[in-house]
Amino acid sequence: MMPAFVWLILVLVLAAPLVYLGGHVGRLRQLVANATSVEWETDPPNHLSQWLALGALAVAWIPFTLAARASDAAFALGTLALRFDGIALLLSALALGLGTLVAIFSGAYLRGEKQTEKFFALLLVMVGVMIGLGAARDLFNLWVWFEALAVASYMLVAFQRDERASLEAGVKYLVQSAAGSVMILLGIALVLAQAGTLDLEELGARLVTADSNLLFAALALFVIGFGVKAALVPLHTWLPDAHAHAPSGISAMLSGVVIEAGLIAMLRVMLPLIPHLQGQGNRVAVLFLVFGAINLLAGNLLALRQTEVKRLLAFSSVAQVGYIVFGLGITFWSGQGVGAQGAFFHLLNHGLMKGLAFLAAGALLFALRAGLPRHAPLTISDLAGAARRYPVIAFAFSIALLGLGGLPPLAGFMSKWQIFVAGVDAGNIWIDVLVVFAALNSVLSLAYYAPLVNAMYRGNVSPLVARGTPVPRAMVVPLVVLAVGVVVVGVAPNVLDWLTQPASAALLHSLGY
Amino acid sequence: MNLSPLDTAIFLVLGLFGVGFYALLIVRHLIKLVIALQILVKAAVVALAAAGAASGKLELGASLALSVIVVDTVVAVVALALALQVRKHFGTLDVSELGTLRG
């Protein structure tokens, strides 16, 4: 009897080929129907694959609810095991939730694109593989899951293959990420040579006699390798291109879940090594705290200079990853779960808020692109007066932006607050300094979020907005759902405790506290 | 002196890694970048196989090496497909000509 979470992965991964084939059936049918009057501007709309993908995602929620109840289910195949612990639950909730909304959103958004069935099939693969990645319990198996996620991501970034910026982004992403993958493999080889096993649970016992310097080298390789994928500064240079030039739904997935998946993978592979670093455990905490602070500052300063909306949001992701890394660093330092819980809470909130922000930006791009030159980016000044014509989208976008900026009572404020409190509780003067630094950065970030909101609510309407087309309801619904989520989580942060508490408990368990 | 492959493994891995990494930094041609990535992957394949042998689990290391070869072949194919598309739309494969790096 397979546990429910395995079904969850299987449903998504096995539905992907069906979605792909479904697209072809749909196209053939339309070709036959319209054989006489071919006057299309573009490919015929391809609804069947989208409906199949939505069906698969809807079905996937059944095993998800079952898996969420059966805590810590495990599944073994040969010597490899998958375990659905708190961290896996958190990642799959975010991936499945955001994935579903992105699938609803993208059907209309991609109108006019060719071959959308490949988009939806790859989206399903992306979500399914991410859930498997969260549950992997073997160092190398985790790498294989991650590569599958990476390949799906490259292809989705470069999906609009006639667009030069997308291709450029795809190339950069692929080259940097593939180089990172090799670093991870070298780290795995170092661990294997010393432990003779790659099972994350067995590793702890086998590494007792290991050389602490070599383990630190392996750890450094993991940090560099996964750091590329999680966009740790200075390994973030692929991110602004990839996140800004992917289709907006994919930008939401990349910023909302994929970089976080990189962070979680990094955590997973580091945790068994940390207890064996013989007095260097604190070095890891310092590493995380410093990386967090650097990401915050660099992300914010770079975002301040941006005029393109999606590029600005991409840089803001670099900054927001900083808070998550910072929160984890606090837990590594103090051994208290609060910091990690705050970090996981912020990870979820960032997924909601950045997902909402990218989808809202995508909706506006969709509405205004009639007036833009083909594939031109949307700039902040283009949005002037958007609230007049698109009140719902502008409002949802503003909620996302203000939440990201950490304004109470929105979700982002709550999780940042939790991280800051944990930092102060750690009782170290340097961490206190960093907490103040992070709080100041939060204020600094308002300097680029606020002008966006301001532009949308400005009185004079930009010519682009005046010429804007209406936005289909299917694109607005996911925005409303996410906006309500951001507000609810902000008012009642406890609603996500069922996800964040098991995750931080799992983290502490692996650390051996 | 009788060197087993295992004794040369560290030298080989570091050598291949160094060459691949250096190439990654200086090379401008996209297809050549993919070649550089392939050299790096060879370093990883050798490292995994040798690590398996060193820990007395040759078959485990070999199994990992096999998987890496398969996975990175797919990545190379994807990269080359991207390269062809880049060539079509940019008219060049010089990566430093790809748009402007704003940042």
Place this chain on the structure above:
Amino acid sequence: MFSGLIAIAIIMCAVQAIRAARLLSSAVWLAGASALTALWLYILGAQQPAVIELSVGAGLVTVLFIFAISISGEEAFTAYPRVPRKLALLLVVGAVALLAVDLAVASGMPRAVDERAVSTLSDTFWNARALDMLVQMVLIFAGVLGVLNLIGHEEIKEVETPGEIQIAQTHLPQVVEPENEELLRV
């Protein structure tokens, strides 16, 4: 001794693959490095990866490179490197030296030798680590879809109705022009 010589030869092939002026010779040098790596793996005792490395690494990948090069054509640009050569060399030597020192310090480490009975590779690959292989199949699926998306459209279009081709043609100028504009603006 033999394996040491092979290792040196592999690294020299890799260096040549980077230094070669023509892409085609680069690909051939890479194939050489692959074949020698296969030999090295064979001597190590990892026969199956050796065979796969030879057929996939030296064979299939080389064919793909040559195919890609023949489509895109040789393109020589007066190469000044992306990163200053000295800086790149410094970075690489630094990274390699760090790792080497670490490995040298630890060379006296006790190795965890497994006492359990040695299983065969095919058992490890197909049974014990079957999950790796299953995920690889998903990865290959994603890769195939992506490649189809990147280079497959035109072929599909041509076998479809004539109307589609017409559209493709009438759209072409519109597609190209803004791109040129973009180039100018950039």
